[in-house]
Amino acid sequence: MNNLDQLRMFLETVEQGSFSACAKKLGKVQSAVSQGIANLEIDLDVQLFDRSTRKPSLTPEGERLKPYAEAILHQVNEFQAVVDSINKEEEALVRITFDNALLMPALTKILAEFDQKFPNTSLEVNTTSSLQVANEVRLGRADIGIMLANPSFNKLVDLCFIGHLPFYAVCHAEYPLACMAKINVGDLTAHKQIALKEDRVETNQSTPLLSANLWWANDFLNIKAMIIQGLGWSYLPAHLVKQEIEAGKLCKLDLTFDHKIWSPPIDMVTEKNHSRGPAQEWLFEALKGLFD
Amino acid sequence: MNNLDQLRMFLETVEQGSFSACAKKLGKVQSAVSQGIANLEIDLDVQLFDRSTRKPSLTPEGERLKPYAEAILHQVNEFQAVVDSINKEEEALVRITFDNALLMPALTKILAEFDQKFPNTSLEVNTTSSLQVANEVRLGRADIGIMLANPSFNKLVDLCFIGHLPFYAVCHAEYPLACMAKINVGDLTAHKQIALKEDRVETNQSTPLLSANLWWANDFLNIKAMIIQGLGWSYLPAHLVKQEIEAGKLCKLDLTFDHKIWSPPIDMVTEKNHSRGPAQEWLFEALKGLFD
């Protein structure tokens, strides 16, 4: 086997039911198809079509070979798709790293759209702490990062503000604070607050520390699990607790001093002065609308 | 993409590390490869090799396309293998049906060898009762059958004696008969025998019925399960109970009247006056040695 055009004729003739219709479809003259398939049959030493009737029909051997021919042409199409992707200068790989507090439905939706638009570009998705995000980008280990904003990085990477991540102060529905109205700072001191350990040296926590009795965790999912156990209260990303609040499993605290929802700013991070291919560019623009 | 030879040159050059070595390997002159790859690059509009050094090395784009090219050629090889199979007149499918008492290691070993010898021939394996086996073959629903011999079929199909299937009389190690020496027919009457329901009208059972208290089952595996439960004793194919006897879980009965092991004859069945392709022929010959 050496000639893909002959395979195309083979399959198109099966599809169309005649050599001349196949020729029309493939933009050739009838005799080209007639000879092409005859040559294929000679090459393989296999009779593919039964020509005793007006319309050529597959022999059992042709029937047996058809799926194999289809598999070849399928692979050829995959190959061509990657060639086209290369010629559009699409990246082979885009790497995105974000704080795992940000793994929300709106984000995974964007990734799904990315898959549709760039089927030939691989995506590497990593989560880490916000502090590490900027580092990963700066060291060239990620192309795009998303993190809780932190001014100490603005010299090392390109930052782009994309919105606020709303946090709710929550506790379990059975926890004493759950049914309490108009909670003030003093009311909290007696209760355990579970807070994110952020390793920030120079700047504040992204959410305030209000209770005297503090526990720490390095991941919001850990904190959520402890809150569900009824161990205390905490500020948690709204998207992480929305379902549980609606189900009545967790409660938002009625804090008198939180005039509006606590919402730390979120930055998108890219390497300084770095050009982007179309896939990365698309993802960059899409992520700007993450909080819309 | 239209030219598989160019893809072969592409991959062989990567393999060999040079155009001239590739040419030697593919039986062409160096300039053919040089031009062939140049044409491929023009056709794809993708630079595959970096020629700045003495030995051409893959560009990142070439690296990215390499596995796709390999996939195409892999499918082409599969295609060619089936073509070769067809030209050796190998069957697309061979169907074998046998009594499920015969599903023994020696048989599955033969099937594994078949897979090695005829990778492009599908195998359909069915089990049924011995009585049905000959019918399946006669009606053209199986190519080869194996069954407990039954003379009533010798007009309808071709029969070929291939050996004896040894049966052991067994019971559970805790069953009263287990430790009894020199059991005679009278000793058995008081115990429950579990026998295969064979639906034979004209001929005898393949194993004798000796107890007055009889239970029936249509599958040796069912009988085995009941024996393991300690429900009674039975004649079972040796290969089905060998392990359990060695493990001391089941016991062979010490029958005074069974001078030698009970071993009904096994016949191989094929359609009358029917020509066989090479795969079926090989399987037929291999199965003759099933009991060696």
Added chain:
DNA sequence: TATTCATATCATTAAAAGTGATAGTTATTA
């Protein structure tokens, strides 16, 4: 620096594929 090994290029030749005309065959229909 000379040598070796490898690639690119090119004119030429060989092979393969496509074209258009024609004749023959199989269904359809008048």
Added chain:
DNA sequence: TAATAACTATCACTTTTAATGATATGAATA
């Protein structure tokens, strides 16, 4: 049944594509 329409096979011819062999050039090696 004969005429017609719709296909396919074949063939001489043209066009396109691939292979060849010779030569020039450039990179590694000693």
